[in-house]
Amino acid sequence: MSGDEKPPRLRSRDWFDNAERWDQTALYLERFMNYGVTPEELRSGKPIIGIAQSGSDLSPCNRIHLELAKRTRDGIRDAGGIPIEFPVHPIFENCRRPTAALDRNLLYLGLVELLNGYPIDGVVLTTGCDKTTPSQIMAASTVDIPAIVLSGGPMLDGWHEGELVGSGTVIWRSRRKLAAGEIDEAEFLDRATSSAPSAGHCNSMGTASTMNAVAEALGMSLTGCAAIPAPYRERGQYAYRTGRRIVEMVLEDLRPSNILTREAFLNAIAAVSVIGGSSNAQPHIVAMARHAGVELEPDVWQQHGYVLPLLVNMQPAGKYLGERFHRAGGVPAAMWELLQAGRLNGDCLTCTGQSMAENLGGHESHDREMIRPFGDPLMDRAGFLVLSGNMFDFGILKTSVISDEFRQRYLSRPGAEGVFEGRAIVFDGSDDYHHRINDPELGIDENSILVMRGSGVIGWPGSAEVVNMQPPDALIRRGVMWLPTLGDGRQSGTSDSPSILNCSPESAVGGGLAWLRNGDAIRIDLNAGTCNALVDAAEIARRLADEPPPPVPESQTPWEELFREKTGQLGEGGVMEIALKYRGTSKKLPR
Ligand code: FES
Ligand code: MG
Secondary structure, three states: OOOOOOOOOOOOHHHHOOHHHHHHHHHHHHHHHHHOOOHHHHOOOOOEEEEEEOOEOOEHHHOHHHHHHHHHHHHHHHOOOEEEEEEOOOOOOOOOOOOOHHHHHHHHHHHHHHHHHOOOOEEEEEEOOOOHHHHHHHHHHHHOOOEEEEEOOEOOOOEEOOEEOOOOHHHHHHHHHHHOOOOOHHHHHHHHHHOOOOOOEOOOOOHHHHHHHHHHHHOOEOOOOOOOOOOOHHHHHHHHHHHHHHHHHHHHOOOHHHHOOHHHHHHHHHHHHHHOOOOOHHHHHHHHHHHOOOOOOOOHHHHHHHOOOEOEOEOOOOOEOHHHHHHOOHHHHHHHHHHHOOOOOOOOEOOOOOEHHHHHOOOOOOOOOOEOOOOOOOEOOOOEEEEEOOOOOEEEEEHHHOOHHHHHHHHOOOOOOOEEEEEEEEEEOHHHHHHHOOOHHHOOOOOEEEEEEOOOOOOOOOOOEOOOOOOOHHHHHOOOOOOOEEEOOEOOOOOOOOEEEEEEOOHHHOOHHHHOOOOOEEEEEOOOOEEEEOOOHHHHHHHHHHOOOOOOOOOOOHHHHHHHHHEOOHHHOOOEHHHHHOOOHHHOOOO
């Protein structure tokens, strides 16, 4: 804002400075005094800045925000705003049953009501654990008040006996070691706890690090914010700067609708590819885009993602963890590579008030072991591949975790490179998988494809991270660490499993996985982007007519029932479809 421009009339004035309803104004003012502000301050026209607090004992990945909020408040105050901190619905990825995926849309709904219904002029979104990032950006987009993301940051790197052990990834790898008889249960626990040495969210490139990187790539957080480890001093400094900046954003009237454009989402897809980001980025990016009024057709994952190389050497696709990524330059250094290569739209406006290209100036990495140059990557064509066929219209495969060993074994046949044919072994949910995976009767071998159904948005409900199934113990002891897997649920972003995920429509709403049977042949052609069961139409029709569909468990809570009624499929972001029409609610004040 230049010196002679008048600041916009803030929406909080309608609560605290309403000459027509002095009785009401007095009521609002007297109770806000409870936290130590004076009526004069509230009536002075200063921006009221919400701090959406996602940290709590139930949300340990985000707990650092209870501390950081003090510095955020300092920043808001120093820039002339008034901070108001309030809780959002807690989400803890690892612990929430039946799945934290139920809570993304619940946090979203709650935050929309808070931002819309209270005298808040701008908001700091405190993010960390997986779904705490997309849910809050979705809500800020619906309400469309000035908003900025403050990431809490990853934990310090985990070490176990001289080996880097990353969040989640250590669990999947230790499970295979346990199955192979290389470690015992005490050693398993020791490895798992060693991966979590401090406050912060997952320190691998799981969904949390991915989604905070996405927020930065979208232009929703200060440059360099995503990757700073939670305990580093820079966290507090970024909290302060973020607090200062949101006040300026309110005065500039810079809103999510100015930042969250189609080009910004394409930039985010490109960023996810080069960092080796989580497959959960797909439903979350689609959800944020749709709430921002941007439709991303399936093809964008190929055109703007799959074609890009893997540059960031971080688990699960690579070797290292969050501390080294931050020291190597973090998200801006990875995006700098994209910008130089002409694969980023540098014109996108960001929360700094500057373009993405301006933000990225001078951010070249000097640690080329951690962040590779675009021309000398860890892997070519490393983004998500989109697949479709007679069982589903949309499924994705994270190609950066397909190991050389797996490629050699399954995908490098002369004359049919990228094509795999196998026999389906079908599981109805993860309990069924755990009960039966080691049953020799199933005859699972190197030519099997493990299929998980009943794990989608409606079937689970919420959609579970259960598609990364490991082979039977007997196969692991023979050195077969992976089989191809396929399912209508998701997998953890920390998993290194070569899985076809998020298949939509899911079996519970009549998707093709419902008619698949044990022993059916499946052909996957990565070059053509197809995945088909080799079952003819007449046989499919017969099964649909004669055989019962797979079981769908009953809802156990009111929210599960409501969620199932209103939520769409993973391919379309798993959003509450009815919510999409409510964009820009802040332009009309609530009565
Ligand atoms: Fe919360 Fe990974 S479990 S960030
Ligand atoms: Mg997860």
